[in-house]
Amino acid sequence: MSAIKESLVPPDEGTRLNLYRSLVELRYFEKRVYDLFLKNLVGGTTHLSLGQEAIAAGFGAALREGDYTLATYRGHAHTLARGVPMAPILAELMGRGTGLMSGKGGSMHLTSVEHHVMGSYAIIGAHLPIACGTAWSAQYRGSDQVTVCFFGDGTTNIGAFHEALNFAAVWKLPVVFVCENNLYMEYTPIGDVTAVPRPAADRAGAYGLDPVTVDGNDPDAVYVVAREAVGRARRGEGPSLIEALTYRHGGHSRADPAKYRPEEEVKAWLARDPIPIYRQRLIADGVAASVLDEIDRWALDAVDEATEEAKAAPPPGADLLLKDVWADGSATWRN
Amino acid sequence: MSAIKESLVPPDEGTRLNLYRSLVELRYFEKRVYDLFLKNLVGGTTHLSLGQEAIAAGFGAALREGDYTLATYRGHAHTLARGVPMAPILAELMGRGTGLMSGKGGSMHLTSVEHHVMGSYAIIGAHLPIACGTAWSAQYRGSDQVTVCFFGDGTTNIGAFHEALNFAAVWKLPVVFVCENNLYMEYTPIGDVTAVPRPAADRAGAYGLDPVTVDGNDPDAVYVVAREAVGRARRGEGPSLIEALTYRHGGHSRADPAKYRPEEEVKAWLARDPIPIYRQRLIADGVAASVLDEIDRWALDAVDEATEEAKAAPPPGADLLLKDVWADGSATWRN
Amino acid sequence: MAKLTYRHAVARGIAQEMRRDDSVVFLGEDVAAAGGVFKTTGGLLEEFGGRRVRDTPISEQAILGAAMGAAMTGLRPIAEIMFADFFAVCWDIVANEIAKMRYMTGGQITLPLVIRAANGGGLRFGAQHSQAIENWAMAIPGLKVVAPSTPRDVVGLLAASIRDPDPVIFLEAKSLYAVSEDVEDGEIVDTLGTARAVRDGGDATIVALGPMVPKACAAADELAEEGIRCEVLDLRSLVPLDTRSVLESVARTGRLFTVEENPRLCGWGAEVSSIVSEEIFGDLTGPIVRITTPHIPLPSAHALEELALPSAARIAETVRKALAS
């Protein structure tokens, strides 16, 4: 919990309402996805961020338009938090032609270049080096765009993590690496397979970086840490590695009932659900409950509307099959 | 320079003479290889350990028969230091049929299973995970064999390093990772491409290990550190990561005149040549110069003899081409 | 005799071999306590304990390096790479180390190890979790490549792979995990490099592998109703390759069709095609035709994925047209 020295100023009320809006938006959205896959309307696999919303929301609020984000297969929340509309995301999960990537990527690969959401990546670790590239490009072009790269605790044990962290540090790249430590790599407790207690923070020193941990269930705390790290990056002071402690409410993916987690552990973390806690806090700090109710209603409506829109959309046309392998739009490899 | 607490007892005279013998053997051998490639008798590429001999020698002396070692393409010294005879190594470098691997591997892949030299590896980092495997096997079989894995400073920046270190620490494997920091990854100074000053030691903490550095030009110091780490591994106390500071006298490989190194740097390190220094130390400690001269002579004779033997050997027979892809000795992939 | 799913056949094959040979060990991500993300390895931890059945970090290079090092020093490891696509993060250990070690060391080192992976598409997992990578492995000298199409073959070929003294890439078809059939009790050990005729016929030879075998059979059944009789060969392994069975069949039928799940370029079908056109050119009565996934990454939407992968209908139509012309 060091290094983040300046700007411990808490977010102002506007930002906090914004954070709240983002939280409930992500929450209702992910719950809807869950419902839709129970109804078999979402196929393939799906990884939800239920319980972990404060991280995507906190960073989303700390970023400017033009900043780049890269996420994992568990990336619905991170995509939404950048302002990507719900309907095309849902449509993508449902394999519709109006999907964010026309149905060709699926749940694990959400991308919206328009929103500078530079992809969601399904091979553990791969996007950390890629985030070095978007950051390098910004640095090269002399823009002040910052890159934020989200990943999980389990990801800290793969080689690409190491290469990217060292590379970013040596090139002093404007990139923030955010480890969402939800205590599990898929089904195995992270502690069983990691040589240090804090998989990210305890390794920051290996890259000449300060160890930073933050309560990933506290949107204010995440926002403050994010603002600080993003600011450093924007000022050319190099990369950061942040470990946000959190917990997923459900299973790893669609197929997983998450039976491997001790009951008390689940209970304790459900009691730390970021949303009711944040709601209480806002109310305690003087926000009218009705204002928050209004936001809830708005978010739920938005999810309902997006659901209807996505449901009504047709599957992708057969012409898409051989489209867009190459920049000329074709899939032609021969004459 | 911590962690190594016990057995700081310096080696006894027998061991020191042994170390000296090993040093000069490696030195004369590598010089001969250099001569032979100037004469075009050694083809392909070759990477010499001139200047770095104290590390292979120190570890060689600290190991028991049955312990496993894995080295890099710069592995002549490490192979010799385990007792592998010179002639088949030279023959291998010269592409002869009597080569250690019948001429099929070459300089970069010296292997002698008979001596538990479990390979030399030419892709940076690959053998660190493999060393986890030989160590795991010993642990599983309940043998007390220790694995030692040598690699360079540049290797600490590749993903496999990270995966292997974490894996070995979590499984508490009997393996000692030895980083020979010779200040350069090929032609680029290691400091230019690494986020921490000590590429290995500064990362030990990321795997819950103690940082250990040692003067890699001091055979006694290497031996003591080796004995300690190998002992820990043998007692089931898990892996170690050791950074040995050293310098290569020549270029990275056959093709490299090493012009990129500052003259004063080279001069300073040549003045720290492990062999004359060790010789002085032994004499100061009471060893007769004539004893050392005798060892020198013996080593030079051994190199001469091996050279003649290798030179006289024929190239590998054409029958070897399609031999030994598979355990049945064949290369047959179809019926 | 009892119903056995393709999924459960994996654990059965592993257990069969672990019981008879204490040097067989098994490691991978989420394979032990959780029984595997595809539920293929349930019960192994319970029966063989944490010393022999081990969960690992997400470190594919370490997993396969550990398997390799263990194999060279007396063990017979089985390593799981969860999805075959992940071979890409540890391809160096597979292609540069494991495959080459024996040859480079002049035969000093043998590597009796098996790497299992869930291979191929059909479950809408998208381009990074659906690849059929058999041709990646086949292209590397020093690897054996096995791909069973039935639960019984999973047991028998897995046992054969574990007993084989060489490195085997064992590709399980994730789209077949739920398939079941009656399988006899007791030990089953099969033989690598033996194709199996699963349909007889003299009009054409259809060569298939893994999940393409049931599709080829369905196509053959459809064609049989029209009077076109195809021999369907299930290759079962690509290395060793049972070229003899293929050549004999094509010599008889005069026509060869290959059905590949992998994207088109440089697939095993091209290899088989080139062998046939080099060795029994005179027996061919018409063009060799390859049926493959187009040369594209696999799309995730159901509608598109279905179009991309070879289907029984596409196979039947291709054969029908080719034989008619």
Add this chain to the structure above:
Amino acid sequence: MAKLTYRHAVARGIAQEMRRDDSVVFLGEDVAAAGGVFKTTGGLLEEFGGRRVRDTPISEQAILGAAMGAAMTGLRPIAEIMFADFFAVCWDIVANEIAKMRYMTGGQITLPLVIRAANGGGLRFGAQHSQAIENWAMAIPGLKVVAPSTPRDVVGLLAASIRDPDPVIFLEAKSLYAVSEDVEDGEIVDTLGTARAVRDGGDATIVALGPMVPKACAAADELAEEGIRCEVLDLRSLVPLDTRSVLESVARTGRLFTVEENPRLCGWGAEVSSIVSEEIFGDLTGPIVRITTPHIPLPSAHALEELALPSAARIAETVRKALAS
């Protein structure tokens, strides 16, 4: 017009493009200050400075990840992977990320980048530093694959690759680095997907790539003295593949021989063979014959390496025998 080595042609091609386009950047291990371990990139740091020409750690995944991320945000990176064998340590970034990104994102992302590597054998570097990996890349949808056989082609095809909006794997033949020829001054920009006939003849078509082209030419010259006239086609790129030139030539000659440096199984020769036997079966007058390195890791001893790689003598003998029978 001046003599240019294949080696120096690399720096010339890169420099030509860096001069005209500030978004072209170049990174790799030992490429800047040291000018590359094969001395292919000397002078670039001096001309373009450390902002555009950058040395990296030994972190191939980071190198290619950085290139990819930069390409998706406005730059045109050239990355060097020193030896093509090292693609194995970063294959995920190449095969799973770079190759699939455009398709998976429904065309949102384009990746104008080039990955150069020293490919193939012939220098006694042993099995881990001598692989010809063109078929690894060709098997992955979404990658273009280019392999020049002459200094002039290095410049022109490299320029074309850098200007190409898609990811290109650019394979330099390390055994040709010392070869030189007269090359005109000024800008040279070639076209991908265009094979070139380098020998004319009506008796057979020999298709070759990279360092196999001079060997095929030597074989054709030898055969020509005996009255056997072969057309030799230099493919120059595998993706895009100039099938038209191949089909036209084989339709004329009736016979196809392919010469591959890669180990036998699943090579591009198999792909070309299968295309020809599927599309112009009726024009073939005899078996298609592939000449390849056997399916083995490459041995290091000179005597063995020479035996393993296709030689002019082996090519000539194979063609001679095949045409005689």
